[in-house]
Amino acid sequence: MASVRIGTIAAVPEDAGTTFEVNGRKIAVFRVDGAFYALDDACSHDDASLGEGEVDADELCVACPRHGALFDLETGKARTLPAYKPVAVYKAWAAGDELFIEY
Ligand code: FES
Incomplete structure (x- = not known):
């Protein structure tokens, strides 16, 4: 695992997601409450982009934009059907204005 700079924190609005390409x-x-969470972008049900999903800041989860499965932002676990497999999570953090993940 290595620290990879993936962009700037300005690219990720509060209570929303943004998709980055990291090594293909x-x-x-x-970003929720100033903290950053990184998940594989592909929903484990049918590959929809989770970065385009709606964030529930109170529940710390994202709703898949295609069929609505909820994924936990901290663990990547699928909380609701139709997804049942987790997605990978990565440690994400800000250093100044720069955004990093452990990858
Ligand atoms: S593609 Fe995500 S729930 Fe179906």
């Missing part, structure tokens, strides 16, 4: 893999990064 799409990673969705979310």
Whole structure:
């Protein structure tokens, strides 16, 4: 695992997600309450982009934009059907204005 700079924190609005490409893999990064969460961008049900999903800041989860499965931002676990497999999570953090993940 290595620290990879993926962009700036300005690219990720509060309570929303943005998709970055890291070494050819799409990673969705979310910002809630100033903290960053990184998940594989592809929904485990049918590959929809989780970075385009709606964030529930109170429940710390994102809703898949295609069929609505909820994924936990901290663990990547699928909380609701139709997804039942987790997605990978990565440590994400800000250093100044820069955004990093452990990848
Ligand atoms: S593609 Fe995500 S729930 Fe179906």
